[in-house]
Amino acid sequence: MIKTAVHAMGLAMLLGAATPALASEEHVVKMLNSGSDGQFMVFEPSYLKVEPGDTVRFIATDPAHNAQTIPEIWPEGAATFKGEMSKDVTLKVEKPGVYGVKCLPHYSMGMVALVVAGDPVNADQVEAYDPPSDVVRQRIDALTGKLRG
Numbered sequence: 001m002i003k004t005a006v007h008a009m010g011l012a013m014l015l016g017a018a019t020p021a022l023a024s025e026e027h028v029v030k031m032l033n034s035g036s037d038g039q040f041m042v043f044e045p046s047y048l049k050v051e052p053g054d055t056v057r058f059i060a061t062d063p064a065h066n067a068q069t070i071p072e073i074w075p076e077g078a079a080t081f082k083g084e085m086s087k088d089v090t091l092k093v094e095k096p097g098v099y100g101v102k103c104l105p106h107y108s109m110g111m112v113a114l115v116v117a118g119d120p121v122n123a124d125q126v127e128a129y130d131p132p133s134d135v136v137r138q139r140i141d142a143l144t145g146k147l148r149g
């Protein structure tokens, strides 16, 4: 009797666990003046692996940042986005590929992030990308290492 009840509960938990996996996920990225690794002007995390259908919410934890498309690193045909200064903004990821995100006022200071959805079909755009400064190059190189790894 007890054994049957436990078995039924286990099955219910399994079925329950299967349902949320089908739903899209919301990922959260903080916009910060100072990251937990000591770097200034960062998205945290600055590298995300997501699935097409997921959303990425950029949170204005610190003011005077925004999040918007880096046009040179963006899957073909995917809708671009541009958040307002000091405001949260949500990127809806609909196609597979690599999405480059920048904070406009701190772009040249290296405030960039890469969101990789499923297959990085446009990885060649990351290779061809010409960064606006050495700091951006260093940070993109570090993020690209994760893309390859």
Ligand SMILES: [Cu+2]
Pocket (backbone or CB within 6 Å): 041, 064, 065, 066, 103, 104, 105, 106, 111
């Ligand atoms: Cu910023």
